[in-house]
Amino acid sequence: MSFQLPPLAAIRAFEATARLGSFTKAAAELGMTQAAVSYQIKLLEERVGAPLFLRQPRQIVLTEVGQRLAPAMSEAFSLISDAYASARGEAQGTLTVSTVPTFAGQWLAGRLGSFQFAHPALAVKVESTGRLVDFDREDVDVAIRAGNGTWPGLTTHFLLPTVFTPMLSPALAETIGGVKEPADLMRLPIVDPGDPWWPLWLRMAGLPTDWLKDRPRSQLGSQIFEAQAAMAGRGVALLTPGFYREEIAAGRLLQPLDLIGDDGQAYYLAYAEARRNAPKIKAFRDWILGELKVAGGG
Amino acid sequence: MSFQLPPLAAIRAFEATARLGSFTKAAAELGMTQAAVSYQIKLLEERVGAPLFLRQPRQIVLTEVGQRLAPAMSEAFSLISDAYASARGEAQGTLTVSTVPTFAGQWLAGRLGSFQFAHPALAVKVESTGRLVDFDREDVDVAIRAGNGTWPGLTTHFLLPTVFTPMLSPALAETIGGVKEPADLMRLPIVDPGDPWWPLWLRMAGLPTDWLKDRPRSQLGSQIFEAQAAMAGRGVALLTPGFYREEIAAGRLLQPLDLIGDDGQAYYLAYAEARRNAPKIKAFRDWILGELKVAGGG
DNA sequence: ACGACACATAAGCCCTGTTAATGGGTACCG
DNA sequence: CGGTACCCATTAACAGGGCTTATGTGTCGT
Numbered sequence: 001m002s003f004q005l006p007p008l009a010a011i012r013a014f015e016a017t018a019r020l021g022s023f024t025k026a027a028a029e030l031g032m033t034q035a036a037v038s039y040q041i042k043l044l045e046e047r048v049g050a051p052l053f054l055r056q057p058r059q060i061v062l063t064e065v066g067q068r069l070a071p072a073m074s075e076a077f078s079l080i081s082d083a084y085a086s087a088r089g090e091a092q093g094t095l096t097v098s099t100v101p102t103f104a105g106q107w108l109a110g111r112l113g114s115f116q117f118a119h120p121a122l123a124v125k126v127e128s129t130g131r132l133v134d135f136d137r138e139d140v141d142v143a144i145r146a147g148n149g150t151w152p153g154l155t156t157h158f159l160l161p162t163v164f165t166p167m168l169s170p171a172l173a174e175t176i177g178g179v180k181e182p183a184d185l186m187r188l189p190i191v192d193p194g195d196p197w198w199p200l201w202l203r204m205a206g207l208p209t210d211w212l213k214d215r216p217r218s219q220l221g222s223q224i225f226e227a228q229a230a231m232a233g234r235g236v237a238l239l240t241p242g243f244y245r246e247e248i249a250a251g252r253l254l255q256p257l258d259l260i261g262d263d264g265q266a267y268y269l270a271y272a273e274a275r276r277n278a279p280k281i282k283a284f285r286d287w288i289l290g291e292l293k294v295a296g297g298g
Numbered sequence: 299m300s301f302q303l304p305p306l307a308a309i310r311a312f313e314a315t316a317r318l319g320s321f322t323k324a325a326a327e328l329g330m331t332q333a334a335v336s337y338q339i340k341l342l343e344e345r346v347g348a349p350l351f352l353r354q355p356r357q358i359v360l361t362e363v364g365q366r367l368a369p370a371m372s373e374a375f376s377l378i379s380d381a382y383a384s385a386r387g388e389a390q391g392t393l394t395v396s397t398v399p400t401f402a403g404q405w406l407a408g409r410l411g412s413f414q415f416a417h418p419a420l421a422v423k424v425e426s427t428g429r430l431v432d433f434d435r436e437d438v439d440v441a442i443r444a445g446n447g448t449w450p451g452l453t454t455h456f457l458l459p460t461v462f463t464p465m466l467s468p469a470l471a472e473t474i475g476g477v478k479e480p481a482d483l484m485r486l487p488i489v490d491p492g493d494p495w496w497p498l499w500l501r502m503a504g505l506p507t508d509w510l511k512d513r514p515r516s517q518l519g520s521q522i523f524e525a526q527a528a529m530a531g532r533g534v535a536l537l538t539p540g541f542y543r544e545e546i547a548a549g550r551l552l553q554p555l556d557l558i559g560d561d562g563q564a565y566y567l568a569y570a571e572a573r574r575n576a577p578k579i580k581a582f583r584d585w586i587l588g589e590l591k592v593a594g595g596g
Numbered sequence: 597a598c599g600a601c602a603c604a605t606a607a608g609c610c611c612t613g614t615t616a617a618t619g620g621g622t623a624c625c626g
Numbered sequence: 627c628g629g630t631a632c633c634c635a636t637t638a639a640c641a642g643g644g645c646t647t648a649t650g651t652g653t654c655g656t
Binding site for chain 3: 034035038039042058
């Protein structure tokens, strides 16, 4: 289906002229000069092979051919205009944020309400995925990911450091009479001994790391699942304390030690540099940075 | 109703790309380079404020926004394309010829069949009017008019000289025992004594002209009406003999004298110079000139 | 008769979109 | 597992076309 199309600029001029019944008015509407409209109409008339307007003294009227052409053109432009406006609306009205499940569940979910309240016209769509999002390949506006904050082509904003400390259920801690010092952990099951954070934390704590090697691995893929496991009493997990304040307060989770690990990475808000000025992206950025400033990291 | 429209060239590129699922194929269809399509799409994406395609390895897919846009654009272009083709068809398929009633009735009517036969796809619309047609103001393709053949902006072709000679009904001639010489006419009623051709003819015939002044005027406006009056026996009329061969052969009209007047004017085929290459105009011109060459003026 | 108004026309400039060349990335194939 | 082919992105330089300004022509209204 290959269309045989007339010059579109000419069609545009024709449509406006037919609708307004005047070259001059059409020129005004289109933001160009009357001469330009005259030129375009003439062009189109040559293409069509017949006059489209009858030039009468103080007005112009459509010829038969013009009459056939005009309504279809108006309708077509109306269609385009509507679809364009709608797409633009949707583009501005829906914000898709991709983030890791942990952040989505532990931080975003509870706070999104305040964003929606501040921007009632913006629909927010959260996509939780472990994958790193590629803005060129996925239909996503902004992403929140852990990393060092430098991704080519992306603008990033520091949100929270990815700090971590061992956590477990109070009941599990009780089985060994409470966790008083780091070494106590060695007597407990570890949710994911393969977690790269463990060696870092253990080293900070002055403990050996080799004992982890023998433990059964259970890669859960996301911190939130490890937290679930920890709350279920299945072991000790390295979690970011800021994400679990409520669970700690409610006694579902216990942070026995004050030693906080830090791998130098952090959660960053990221979006395509080229789109940094899109209103919805601005809105989200301003909101999330504001939230963090107020709450101090959750 | 002023439309907020996106850049049309970009829309065009987008539509083809969405339809074909490839920048490269779209470029081929549109007769431009792949780079140009890429550029236009990027432009449109900036206008819309959101990506329209997801660039995946060997293919591209529409984003949600793109999916909303694409069908409307295809439909709109299809609409434009159809209307354009139809207008073009109508422009090529209908020939409007404006002519004086005399020529229409006495010459064209009987011969148009041969034109239609030669060009079955062309619908012919004959408009008989006494007014001189202005191609800028009326919806007419070609005109046949008497004159000297020089009209600014028009191309003209000589058809027939506007010659004239007195004619009357055989019965009327009989009332004075036949018309043998010009002077006999002075004893008969004259259909339109105000016809400017009479002084010319009378002078050629060596007769006085003042006797016409007293005769009752009856301006009929067109030669064909004068012919009707003459055939009805109401008087002598100055007619172009070529137009009335049949009537003479059938005995309804009599040309008593061989003296033929000529005012230096002629019937010309005329059309806008700018449209001289329109197929339907070419066709009509070729046909009518051919007819005249064969028939020698009817 | 004159001014106001509307479209047509001509010349020239500037900008837009194009081309051409190149690079990056992925999938296919042997 | 490397080579090749395909597809899209990007860049710089170019060319063409559409726009503007200025002016002309015709008609209507006063």
